[in-house]
Amino acid sequence: MNEPLTNNLKHLILALEAQGVEHFVISPGSRNTPLVLLLAEHHVKFTMAVDERSAAFLGLGIAKNTNQPVALVATSGTATANYLPAIAEAKSYHVPLIVLTTDRPQELQAIGAPQTIGQFNMYGNEVKEAINLEVQDQHADVTEYIDYKVQQLTHLSQTAPFGAVQINLPLRKPLVPELGLAWPSVSHQDFGKLIVKLDTPSLDKLVQQLQNKKIMIAVGPTDLALSSVAFENLADKLHAPIIADVLSNLRNTHHTIVGMDALLAAAAVNDEMLPDVVLRFGGTPVSAKLFPWLKEHNIPVIQIGMNYIGQDHTRSVSASYAVDENQLVKQLLDTDGNGNVNYWQQIWHPIQAKLSNFSDNALTSLSLADELANLPTDNQLFLANSMTVRDFDQYFNPKHSLKILGNRGANGIDGTISTATGMAINQKPTWLVIGDLAFYHDMNGLMLASQTHANLTIIVTNNDGGGIFSFLPQADKPYFEEMFGTPQHLAIDKVAALYDAEYVKLTSVAELHKIVMTPFSGLRILEITDTRDHNVTIHNQRLNEIKKSMTHEN
Numbered sequence: 001m002n003e004p005l006t007n008n009l010k011h012l013i014l015a016l017e018a019q020g021v022e023h024f025v026i027s028p029g030s031r032n033t034p035l036v037l038l039l040a041e042h043h044v045k046f047t048m049a050v051d052e053r054s055a056a057f058l059g060l061g062i063a064k065n066t067n068q069p070v071a072l073v074a075t076s077g078t079a080t081a082n083y084l085p086a087i088a089e090a091k092s093y094h095v096p097l098i099v100l101t102t103d104r105p106q107e108l109q110a111i112g113a114p115q116t117i118g119q120f121n122m123y124g125n126e127v128k129e130a131i132n133l134e135v136q137d138q139h140a141d142v143t144e145y146i147d148y149k150v151q152q153l154t155h156l157s158q159t160a161p162f163g164a165v166q167i168n169l170p171l172r173k174p175l176v177p178e179l180g181l182a183w184p185s186v187s188h189q190d191f192g193k194l195i196v197k198l199d200t201p202s203l204d205k206l207v208q209q210l211q212n213k214k215i216m217i218a219v220g221p222t223d224l225a226l227s228s229v230a231f232e233n234l235a236d237k238l239h240a241p242i243i244a245d246v247l248s249n250l251r252n253t254h255h256t257i258v259g260m261d262a263l264l265a266a267a268a269v270n271d272e273m274l275p276d277v278v279l280r281f282g283g284t285p286v287s288a289k290l291f292p293w294l295k296e297h298n299i300p301v302i303q304i305g306m307n308y309i310g311q312d313h314t315r316s317v318s319a320s321y322a323v324d325e326n327q328l329v330k331q332l333l334d335t336d337g338n339g340n341v342n343y344w345q346q347i348w349h350p351i352q353a354k355l356s357n358f359s360d361n362a363l364t365s366l367s368l369a370d371e372l373a374n375l376p377t378d379n380q381l382f383l384a385n386s387m388t389v390r391d392f393d394q395y396f397n398p399k400h401s402l403k404i405l406g407n408r409g410a411n412g413i414d415g416t417i418s419t420a421t422g423m424a425i426n427q428k429p430t431w432l433v434i435g436d437l438a439f440y441h442d443m444n445g446l447m448l449a450s451q452t453h454a455n456l457t458i459i460v461t462n463n464d465g466g467g468i469f470s471f472l473p474q475a476d477k478p479y480f481e482e483m484f485g486t487p488q489h490l491a492i493d494k495v496a497a498l499y500d501a502e503y504v505k506l507t508s509v510a511e512l513h514k515i516v517m518t519p520f521s522g523l524r525i526l527e528i529t530d531t532r533d534h535n536v537t538i539h540n541q542r543l544n545e546i547k548k549s550m551t552h553e554n
Helices: 003-018 033-041 052-066 084-093 140-157 200-210 228-238 260-265 290-296 325-333 341-355 365-374 387-395 416-424 436-441 444-451 467-471 480-485 492-498 509-517 532-551
Strands: 023-026 045-048 070-074 097-103 127-132 164-170 215-219 242-244 277-281 301-304 317-321 380-383 403-406 430-435 456-462 502-505 523-529
Touching: 003 033, 003 140, 023 033, 023 052, 033 070, 045 444, 052 070, 052 084, 052 097, 052 403, 052 416, 052 444, 084 097, 084 127, 084 164, 097 140, 127 140, 140 164, 200 277, 200 325, 215 228, 228 242, 228 325, 260 290, 260 341, 260 387, 260 532, 341 532, 365 387, 365 430, 365 456, 365 509, 365 532, 380 387, 380 416, 387 430, 387 467, 403 416, 416 430, 416 436, 416 444, 416 456, 430 436, 436 456, 436 492, 444 523, 467 480, 467 532, 492 502, 492 523
Parallel strands: 023 045, 023 070, 070 097, 097 164, 127 164, 215 242, 215 277, 277 301, 301 317, 380 403, 380 430, 430 456, 456 523, 502 523
Antiparallel strands: none
8 A cells, every 4th residue: 555655745846836836747767657647536736758958947937927937847867967057057057947856765766776866956056956855754753844844945935035945855766656546635834025115215326326327228128027127117217228038027118229239349338428326127138248348447336136145257246235126126217216318318319210221132141030020919039049139139129018928047049948948838839049050959959859848930041050159259269060060960840840840942032031930830940041151240240330320420
């Protein structure tokens, strides 16, 4: 009989649900049999994913899009090791994941038992906490401990800084639970919600630092839902430009500047554009030039947000406030603080107008960013790393409010399609822009996209290799092509056929525009081909146009 195992695993499942876990991503195996069968009996919302690496990124995408914790369920052995890349991204980007790894019992550890590796705390510092949880002991204290500890860990995953936790479950045979028995009840543990505001003296001090100053608001990628209305009102009040990262989801405000990195890359900045002080929100921006520019000129940077304190590799931050971002914006709106009225109206607003005038008639990675700005507001956009997210950060100016995500925590190219599929699992029209190497790196994600019937359009910018390396110093060195260019010569149309995806090779901006404006459901792969040399050329041309525009009147 397996009543203790059955009862305790039911308590574990109910404890997860009590703290907001609604979706489980399960990979098949033997050792996780009792947990999987009970999840099925309980009719939880789940997705089966046979590749654990792909499964973890799928869960990551769901959690990023919903701001709710997602549970991953793996069998024992190397299956669990495949979770690590997504867990690393979850730590860096502050995404709550509950990692349930089933394991061999202690008597089978480190003595040659098959499918057995050191699973406890195998993710090291990438998780906030890891525990071994014994679920085959029938003592009442064990069950009470499961109720409390599982809820406490799930809550911890949602406490700043958000991240992953591991619950390792050593299981001894027999593994089949008792099905059909009544389910217990588990009481919700209230751990409280931390809502942090500045106290009055600290708020007064901050307002004094801002009063009548040239203020810049810089918002990096963020794991939180920031209020675009509140930030727009704050920018209006302070007469401040908003340097909004493409993953900040604040690109649709009136005060947003799109193309700051391009301005700096084009050397099209001058001293009057410098602020007196910067309010910094969110994580490390895609732009690699903004904060070094500010640091070079000794501009004070005030960092705001509970998840990001201490996350400043440029070491440019002069003060930090570990408070809720939206709460602080509300507090500042209620003060009589003000900025320099001329900074926005006379300096940055004309620059914003000039930056919105660039477009390409030819179909390139840059015109792709221009055209996808027309996506309807109910669409979603996921941006792959490397050149894609950089191009969109510099040139993407959406005409409507859009949900935009990317894996800009650890910045890997692995798991991109799977994460985008996690975003698309809500069945909203979702677009993924990705390079050919990142596309090939996660083709198993296409299996998930097909399996989940996601409404996912994937645009592959195919320059047959690692396009970003052509912008780096090694581009003119020996062995570049074999060591960095790494062409794969794979046929994307054949990949599309393997997964029953609609395939279109795009040849013009007009063709892309028609596709963007026409509703579509299902899995679709669009390909844009180019060469890496031409890609460098068009980027340099755009930067030259920007520099010329900023130094001469139109």
